[in-house]
Amino acid sequence: MKAVRAMHLAADRRRCIGSGQCALLVPAVFEQQDSDGRVRIHADHVPDASSDDLHAAVQMCPVQALRLEA
Amino acid sequence: MTELFTDAPSYPMRRTHPLAPPPALDELRHHRPVCPVTLWNGQHAWLVTRNSDVRKVLGDPRVSADPHSPGYPSLSKGRSEAPDRAGSFNHLDPPQHDVFRNMLSGEFTVRAISRMSPLVQHIVDNVISSMLAGPRPVDLVTAFALPVPSQVICAILGVPYEDHAFFESRTATRMDLGASPATVRSANEEILSYLHELVARKTRHPQDDLLSRLAVRHVLSGSLTHEALVDMARLLLVNGYETTANMLSLSVLALLQAPEQMAELTRDPSAQAVKNAVEELLRHQTIVHIAPTRAVLSDIEVGGQTIKAGEGVITSLASANQDDDVFEDPQTLDISRDARWHLAFGHGIHHCLGHPLARLELQTALGTLLRRIPALRLAVPLSDVPFKHDGGLYGVHRLPVSW
Numbered sequence: 413m414k415a416v417r418a419m420h421l422a423a424d425r426r427r428c429i430g431s432g433q434c435a436l437l438v439p440a441v442f443e444q445q446d447s448d449g450r451v452r453i454h455a456d457h458v459p460d461a462s463s464d465d466l467h468a469a470v471q472m473c474p475v476q477a478l479r480l481e482a
Numbered sequence: 483m484t485e486l487f488t489d490a491p492s493y494p495m496r497r498t499h500p501l502a503p504p505p506a507l508d509e510l511r512h513h514r515p516v517c518p519v520t521l522w523n524g525q526h527a528w529l530v531t532r533n534s535d536v537r538k539v540l541g542d543p544r545v546s547a548d549p550h551s552p553g554y555p556s557l558s559k560g561r562s563e564a565p566d567r568a569g570s571f572n573h574l575d576p577p578q579h580d581v582f583r584n585m586l587s588g589e590f591t592v593r594a595i596s597r598m599s600p601l602v603q604h605i606v607d608n609v610i611s612s613m614l615a616g617p618r619p620v621d622l623v624t625a626f627a628l629p630v631p632s633q634v635i636c637a638i639l640g641v642p643y644e645d646h647a648f649f650e651s652r653t654a655t656r657m658d659l660g661a662s663p664a665t666v667r668s669a670n671e672e673i674l675s676y677l678h679e680l681v682a683r684k685t686r687h688p689q690d691d692l693l694s695r696l697a698v699r700h701v702l703s704g705s706l707t708h709e710a711l712v713d714m715a716r717l718l719l720v721n722g723y724e725t726t727a728n729m730l731s732l733s734v735l736a737l738l739q740a741p742e743q744m745a746e747l748t749r750d751p752s753a754q755a756v757k758n759a760v761e762e763l764l765r766h767q768t769i770v771h772i773a774p775t776r777a778v779l780s781d782i783e784v785g786g787q788t789i790k791a792g793e794g795v796i797t798s799l800a801s802a803n804q805d806d807d808v809f810e811d812p813q814t815l816d817i818s819r820d821a822r823w824h825l826a827f828g829h830g831i832h833h834c835l836g837h838p839l840a841r842l843e844l845q846t847a848l849g850t851l852l853r854r855i856p857a858l859r860l861a862v863p864l865s866d867v868p869f870k871h872d873g874g875l876y877g878v879h880r881l882p883v884s885w
Contacts, residue, residue: 433833
């Protein structure tokens with residue numbers, strides 16, 4: 413049976429510039445606050461460590477404001 | 483520092499094919515990924531060509547985008563002697579940069595831009611209808627690639643589109659690296675004085691547009707000066723259409739030069755296929771072809787090379803987008819590949835604010851064009867198409883097409 417790895421996804425909202433790259437790539441996980449464009453992680457979201465898109469979004473963030481940790 | 487720069491090739495390098503970056507960039511990426519180069523004025527700077535190194539430099543807080551920082555590379559005489567003013571926050575560093583960018587971030591979210599989809603579609607439909615009703619062959623730049631983004635940004639900002647010939651000609655001068663400092667300065671001043679009047683009107687009589695909202699929220703409340711809003715308006719207006727216009731005509735041309743890719747997309751112009759094709763076109767035809775430039779504020783190490791405080795760096799987005807460590811067979815246009823790692827919109831705190839809008843416009847314009855005019859073809863040989871070799875942004879001056 414495949415083990416489900418518990419992942420922690422964190423966003424540094426002070427570092428975030430609201431580019432929206434993550435919201436464009438993985439809208440199921442990330443959204444932007446209307447007022448300042450800064451990232452919010454959907455509260456009911458369970459990070460899926462096997463999602464290529466999620467890893468890509470974390471690595472592509474222009475200001476490295478996202479972290480995915482085991 | 484001078485000794486280090488003895489073997490420094492001239493920059494920018496020359497293209498040998500108009501739709502491919504200079505082959506010298508491939509050489510450097512493989513053999514000297516952080517290489518000293520010599521600029522038009524004899525100044526030296528470091529040219530960074532690998533995708534990972536470009537990310538590293540642009541994401542580093544120890545580099546400055548301010549042309550006044552010591553060592554900042556100058557790419558043309560006109561630009562260096564007539565630099566932009568304060569509200570042009572693409573040339574500011576934190577914390578000043580962040581103040582300006584924060585005022586706009588909420589206006590350019592993915593969600594806010596997706597609400598503009600009907601507006602963009604409406605503009606694209608009208609522009610294509612006019613083109614279809616006109617004579618053939620037609621210049622795709624003036625009939626399509628320029629009016630679409632120009633009308634969109636005018637609608638968003640609240641700039642009267644009737645004035646487009648005025649600001650389009652001044653913008654073309656600003657983008658011409660061969661233009662004299664006096665010409666660039668007067669083009670700048672004309673745009674600024676036009677926007678000065680416009681912003682003053684918006685402040686007195688706000689309407690439902692972005693410039694009015696900024697005037698009410700920030701100028702009337704005292705958090706932004708009138709002059710700074712004028713500069714910001716210039717940045718948004720000019721960067722809001724000139725970039726997309728160049729990218730749109732180059733995209734059509736690149737597809738016409740790759741008939742099997744064109745046929746594939748014309749057969750299936752679904753939203754998903756067009757979206758993927760646009761990412762690949764952004765990668766393959768990088769309009770920011772000789773920049774961005776930065777000055778180093780304190781020593782950094784890139785690709786095994788130490789770049790010292792006070793030295794300049796040029797990060798080649800065009801080269802990063804052709805890096806075969808990231809993209810297989812990078813010279814080939816392949817609209818079905820995963821092109822997401824391209825750096826066409828830059829990286830770091832100056833990552834293009836308008837990328838969701840640019841993407842929406844490119845997807846809508848290209849998709850609709852292929853659906854409505856599937857028989858589109860180039861009306862002259864490729865050798866007769868005039869390219870913007872001396873442009874700060876790459877593109878074509880004219881693109882005669884027929885169907």
